[in-house]
Amino acid sequence: MASPRRTRPGPRPRTGATPVVDAAAAGSSRPTPTGQGSTLAALGLAQFVCSFAGSNMNVMINDISEDLDTTVQGVQVTITAFLLVMAALMIPAGKLTDRYGRKRCFLTGLVVYATGTLLSAAAPGLGVLILGNSILTGIGTALLIPPVYILTTLLHPDVTSRARAFGVVMALGGVGAAAGPLIGGLVTTAVSWRAAFVFQALVISVIVVLSRRMEDPLPPDASRPFDTTGAVLSAVGLVLVVMGILAADDDIWLMIALLAAGALVLRWFFRSARAKEAAGREPLLSPRLFHHRTSNLGLITQNVQWLMLLGTSFTVAAYLQVVRGYDAIQTGVVFTAATLGLLATSLSAERLARRHTQRTLIMAGFAASVAGVLVLVTLVGGFSSAWAFVPGLLLVGLGLGVMLTPSVNVVQSSFPEGQQGEISGLSRSVSNLGSSFGTAIAGTILVAGLDKGAYAAAMITLAAIGVGGLAAAALLPRQDGPGVTPPSRTAAPTTRP
Numbered sequence: 001m002a003s004p005r006r007t008r009p010g011p012r013p014r015t016g017a018t019p020v021v022d023a024a025a026a027g028s029s030r031p032t033p034t035g036q037g038s039t040l041a042a043l044g045l046a047q048f049v050c051s052f053a054g055s056n057m058n059v060m061i062n063d064i065s066e067d068l069d070t071t072v073q074g075v076q077v078t079i080t081a082f083l084l085v086m087a088a089l090m091i092p093a094g095k096l097t098d099r100y101g102r103k104r105c106f107l108t109g110l111v112v113y114a115t116g117t118l119l120s121a122a123a124p125g126l127g128v129l130i131l132g133n134s135i136l137t138g139i140g141t142a143l144l145i146p147p148v149y150i151l152t153t154l155l156h157p158d159v160t161s162r163a164r165a166f167g168v169v170m171a172l173g174g175v176g177a178a179a180g181p182l183i184g185g186l187v188t189t190a191v192s193w194r195a196a197f198v199f200q201a202l203v204i205s206v207i208v209v210l211s212r213r214m215e216d217p218l219p220p221d222a223s224r225p226f227d228t229t230g231a232v233l234s235a236v237g238l239v240l241v242v243m244g245i246l247a248a249d250d251d252i253w254l255m256i257a258l259l260a261a262g263a264l265v266l267r268w269f270f271r272s273a274r275a276k277e278a279a280g281r282e283p284l285l286s287p288r289l290f291h292h293r294t295s296n297l298g299l300i301t302q303n304v305q306w307l308m309l310l311g312t313s314f315t316v317a318a319y320l321q322v323v324r325g326y327d328a329i330q331t332g333v334v335f336t337a338a339t340l341g342l343l344a345t346s347l348s349a350e351r352l353a354r355r356h357t358q359r360t361l362i363m364a365g366f367a368a369s370v371a372g373v374l375v376l377v378t379l380v381g382g383f384s385s386a387w388a389f390v391p392g393l394l395l396v397g398l399g400l401g402v403m404l405t406p407s408v409n410v411v412q413s414s415f416p417e418g419q420q421g422e423i424s425g426l427s428r429s430v431s432n433l434g435s436s437f438g439t440a441i442a443g444t445i446l447v448a449g450l451d452k453g454a455y456a457a458a459m460i461t462l463a464a465i466g467v468g469g470l471a472a473a474a475l476l477p478r479q480d481g482p483g484v485t486p487p488s489r490t491a492a493p494t495t496r497p
Helices: 036-067 072-098 102-119 126-155 158-192 191-211 226-247 254-278 287-291 291-323 326-336 336-346 349-355 360-380 386-412 417-446 454-474
Strands: none
Touching: 036 072, 036 102, 036 126, 036 158, 072 102, 072 126, 072 158, 072 226, 072 417, 102 126, 102 191, 102 386, 126 386, 158 191, 158 291, 158 326, 158 336, 158 349, 158 386, 191 454, 226 254, 226 417, 254 287, 287 291, 287 417, 291 326, 291 360, 291 386, 291 417, 326 336, 326 386, 336 349, 336 386, 336 417, 336 454, 349 360, 349 386, 360 386, 360 454, 386 417
């Protein structure tokens, strides 16, 4: 029997030729909240610190292992465990924002994250480091990241202002990922690896101060059910998939077994979700989210973008340190080219959105990124100078900066307010899987030997995958025009008394 609390959405249009729709803003007469500047700064810095945490620890592995009297493999376990915790909790955490509110989940995530970083900074051994860096920061990240994307969507109702806001968020996220090795290397060399964790806690304290005037556009609904069975199944399935990805460079048969097991569990999860929805109950993740062609294509582009970013970063960093003998700081300096390119185009997102359709921007971004990867292969193979990396990395950064924002905008704008929690959790999980795929694919190829052409093989593989992302972007529907928000043709937001 259908729940009396839920009003089912109206029928969706055929999505084959439907423009990208600003569904979250459809029919909204909500006044503009105060303090949007400080709120946007808080959301952007939150994305920065989480992206920074995902990349800076790679340059601290040797220092941590020596200080804590453990092995390099032991420290790598903490990084892997962080990915697993985040993968397991991102979708359930996105759903919790509807029940407890976006601001409350965001602030709770910040507190948990800061606790984890301070515990990591004071860790006397590997066990405490795993508790702080892997468990607590993983939980904190899963809690705070979905609200970043939900609030950015809801607080900016039109395409161009939302493009500007997502441009800031994605620029800071990209800078955190690209500049993480440089900042981490500088802090570790100048002070200690522990100071890098203290730095994150300080950034969190700034975010908390900036969040004081943050307003949640939608009131929390404590009556909304939470699908515990779905949460467990999705967590187990995603953990198995991520473990399979991470096992790619160690044991190909273990990878296949884990990926197959993960696929079976996720199939069980979707069958359970369909059964709950058919019975009138609310599943953790509605299968209807995958009925929107535009959103599906946008999710593919998100996955490939992060795959290219992390795959390129991992491959170039490994080549610089293993073959060229660069240290952490020198490697980070080389990556400054990608950081500057990404920052330049991300911060121009609002202006670009007024002049070009989101489809055009995503396609242009993939074209530039693929060209950048090919330039990296060509110049690095022909020249021994560090300057050979600059043109290619700059192109990759420019391309990624152009398309990260419109890809997120395409997905978030495809759904009404009532589904923002679900789609934000799904979107972040898809992006995280892309990051894991990028590192695993590059790592598997590099195992063949960096001195035997593995660098070129890894980069060409990433370029080929980027061409696939370009093809997905080409299938996105055309908009009515740059910066135009077409009339809403999607379902009205789910209503509850």
